[in-house]
Amino acid sequence: MGEGRNLITDVAGIRVGNAHDERLASGVTVALFDAPTTASWVAVGGGPASRDTGCLEPDTVAEGVDAIVLSGGSGFGLDAAGGVQAWLREHERGFLVGSVRVPLVPQAICFDLLNGGDKDWGRYPPYRELGYAACEAVAEDFALGTAGGGYGATTVNLKGGLGSASAVTANGFTVGAMVVVNAIGSAVIDGGPHFWASAYEVGTEFGGLGLPAHVRPEMRPMHWKGGPQPATTIAMVATDAVLDKAMAKRLAMAAQTGLAKALRLSHALFDGDTVFAAATGRKPLVDRYNDIIDIGATAADCLARAIARGVYEATTLPFPESPPAWRDKFGRSD
Amino acid sequence: MGEGRNLITDVAGIRVGNAHDERLASGVTVALFDAPTTASWVAVGGGPASRDTGCLEPDTVAEGVDAIVLSGGSGFGLDAAGGVQAWLREHERGFLVGSVRVPLVPQAICFDLLNGGDKDWGRYPPYRELGYAACEAVAEDFALGTAGGGYGATTVNLKGGLGSASAVTANGFTVGAMVVVNAIGSAVIDGGPHFWASAYEVGTEFGGLGLPAHVRPEMRPMHWKGGPQPATTIAMVATDAVLDKAMAKRLAMAAQTGLAKALRLSHALFDGDTVFAAATGRKPLVDRYNDIIDIGATAADCLARAIARGVYEATTLPFPESPPAWRDKFGRSD
Numbered sequence: 001m002g003e004g005r006n007l008i009t010d011v012a013g014i015r016v017g018n019a020h021d022e023r024l025a026s027g028v029t030v031a032l033f034d035a036p037t038t039a040s041w042v043a044v045g046g047g048p049a050s051r052d053t054g055c056l057e058p059d060t061v062a063e064g065v066d067a068i069v070l071s072g073g074s075g076f077g078l079d080a081a082g083g084v085q086a087w088l089r090e091h092e093r094g095f096l097v098g099s100v101r102v103p104l105v106p107q108a109i110c111f112d113l114l115n116g117g118d119k120d121w122g123r124y125p126p127y128r129e130l131g132y133a134a135c136e137a138v139a140e141d142f143a144l145g146t147a148g149g150g151y152g153a154t155t156v157n158l159k160g161g162l163g164s165a166s167a168v169t170a171n172g173f174t175v176g177a178m179v180v181v182n183a184i185g186s187a188v189i190d191g192g193p194h195f196w197a198s199a200y201e202v203g204t205e206f207g208g209l210g211l212p213a214h215v216r217p218e219m220r221p222m223h224w225k226g227g228p229q230p231a232t233t234i235a236m237v238a239t240d241a242v243l244d245k246a247m248a249k250r251l252a253m254a255a256q257t258g259l260a261k262a263l264r265l266s267h268a269l270f271d272g273d274t275v276f277a278a279a280t281g282r283k284p285l286v287d288r289y290n291d292i293i294d295i296g297a298t299a300a301d302c303l304a305r306a307i308a309r310g311v312y313e314a315t316t317l318p319f320p321e322s323p324p325a326w327r328d329k330f331g332r333s334d
Numbered sequence: 335m336g337e338g339r340n341l342i343t344d345v346a347g348i349r350v351g352n353a354h355d356e357r358l359a360s361g362v363t364v365a366l367f368d369a370p371t372t373a374s375w376v377a378v379g380g381g382p383a384s385r386d387t388g389c390l391e392p393d394t395v396a397e398g399v400d401a402i403v404l405s406g407g408s409g410f411g412l413d414a415a416g417g418v419q420a421w422l423r424e425h426e427r428g429f430l431v432g433s434v435r436v437p438l439v440p441q442a443i444c445f446d447l448l449n450g451g452d453k454d455w456g457r458y459p460p461y462r463e464l465g466y467a468a469c470e471a472v473a474e475d476f477a478l479g480t481a482g483g484g485y486g487a488t489t490v491n492l493k494g495g496l497g498s499a500s501a502v503t504a505n506g507f508t509v510g511a512m513v514v515v516n517a518i519g520s521a522v523i524d525g526g527p528h529f530w531a532s533a534y535e536v537g538t539e540f541g542g543l544g545l546p547a548h549v550r551p552e553m554r555p556m557h558w559k560g561g562p563q564p565a566t567t568i569a570m571v572a573t574d575a576v577l578d579k580a581m582a583k584r585l586a587m588a589a590q591t592g593l594a595k596a597l598r599l600s601h602a603l604f605d606g607d608t609v610f611a612a613a614t615g616r617k618p619l620v621d622r623y624n625d626i627i628d629i630g631a632t633a634a635d636c637l638a639r640a641i642a643r644g645v646y647e648a649t650t651l652p653f654p655e656s657p658p659a660w661r662d663k664f665g666r667s668d
Contacts, residue, residue, distance in 0.1 A: 060379075079462075
């Protein structure tokens with residue numbers, strides 16, 4: 001296992017909350033920061049949708065954000081951050097402007113509108129209320145698999161879900177990742193049970209099956225969700241290091257290589273793959289350039305592991321459209 | 335006057351609706367496209383906040399958006415696009431994904447939380463409902479000044495507001511601009527009555543006072559809304575030309591020079607100046623490169639004129655905090 005809980009909450013200053021609606025078959029995950037936290041992002045897919053991400057660019061004024069939201073619901077799910085803003089406002093959190101506080105809540109969504117859940121929500125979707133409920137649920141422990149923003153997530157061949165993992169770098173920086181695995185492709189080699197991310201596994205965190213001795217050409221078909229059927233793997237990585245916003249963007253950029261390690265395929269025309277990066281600033285860099293490189297690469301590994309864990313921990317949804325969960329197809333090996 | 339109504343709705347395929355709440359002293363303006371429309375954007379200020387703008391990047395899949403929203407409310411106002419999405423969903427509009435439609439509604443907001451209005455809205459702000467109401471109100475004619483997204487807008491020395499203007503290029507392309515003038519600086523020279531944009535005025539669309547013979551150094555103080563008091567001029571330009579998304583981004587980039595022409599100052603650390611650009615695709619380019627240059631420069635002029643008109647048309651809010659309207663200070667000259 002990774003450090004501590006093997007969750008992104010091993011990074012000091014972050015709590016995570018999930019909320020979902022079974023009938024809707026979708027949900028929201030919020031990472032709540034104890035204090036305004038340096039953050040940035042990269043959007044690497046061809047179909048991204050996000051909210052309030054302008055403040056993450058290094059040339060903008062905001063020095064910290066209050067929370068980051070990973071949600072289902074496609075474009076409709078962008079309401080979730082509104083619920084998180086409402087919760088933060090009630091708790092007197094947000095960027096102070098004169099006498100008012102404006103909570104800064106960057107969000108990305110994934111497409112889960114065709115997963116069998118009931119999407120007939122009337123005029124307004126329930127994501128705002130789910131965002132609020134996710135804030136009420138924040139803790140250092142949180143569920144993985146069919147949970148929160150990953151509740152309704154799928155991959156091309158197996159149920160997707162919410163994953164997380166953590167590690168500590170050589171110089172002692174804690175790094176964590178959290179991801180909603182709703183990939184356009186596959187997290188497993190040739191339909192499974194081996195994960196593409198197996199080379200990065202810590203302990204038996206996603207079954208410990210290791211790798212096949214040879215990945216023959218027929219074991220790596222180029223297989224993805226077809227037609228105009230969007231998919232999105234949305235993620236967040238974090239460290240307790242002190243980074244400025246420009247280096248947080250660098251962290252996001254390094255971390256997104258975790259998608260490449262763990263998925264075949266990603267960064268495609270019909271996904272909205274997006275990675276946020278946060279630095280909670282508890283621990284100054286020791287060896288500036290090397291620490292930044294190590295934290296970035298460790299975040300990439302954590303993200304790859306988190307993707308495998310999201311699939312490994314998932315349970316099948318009760319709809320004919322839903323792909324099987326890894327554990328239903330291959331059993332739990334731990 | 336400009337062409338037709340001298341509004342952005344002179345561009346075929348665009349209707350505009352306003353909604354506001356007097357007590358809140360804020361509102362929403364929506365530009366609704368008759369069909370999915372090619373669009374892009376640039377965010378040029380240091381404090382931007384937006385929603386669903388990922389689909390505007392030229393390297394992403396969406397070929398058209400359904401509406402563009404300019405709203406008050408700062409980060410809380412980002413809920414407005416949710417109301418527009420709800421309205422579009424009820425009208426079976428949106429990007430088709432399998433059997434469901436996801437309306438694409440890029441939005442930018444401006445900061446008007448300290449304008450004297452009552453911002454004690456309880457748990458959730460009213461912007462979602464204002465977005466829905468703005469859709470119900472769409473038409474070819476719409477109010478300028480203290481209206482819609484510009485209802486609560488201010489500049490450093492005069493009431494701001496909603497402005498618009500249009501023109502036709504040498505090769506017959508219609509171009510229009512619409513803007514919520516909530517500038518960190520001033521639209522007028524030395525407190526007024528002359529507008530910085532006067533060199534671009536058409537007829538007497540903002541009073542016809544022209545320019546002072548000399549702008550002496552003491553007439554151009556570097557004066558802006560002080561402290562951490564954000565401001566944002568958010569705008570949209572449009573043309574009936576056929577442009578792809580990359581050239582729509584070029585149009586946004588050319589058009590944002592309109593802010594520079596009309597405001598002293600803009601693009602600052604504490605504003606979120608943002609410009610959307612849309613091409614409704616009614617008329618193929620004739621002389622490709624020159625048409626793109628002409629449309630971009632004409633859009634910049636229209637945006638500069640729209641900024642002046644937004645201030646010229648505004649009326650004062652009934653709060654002690656609100657700066658005077660141009661018409662109250664200098665009278666209407668038309």
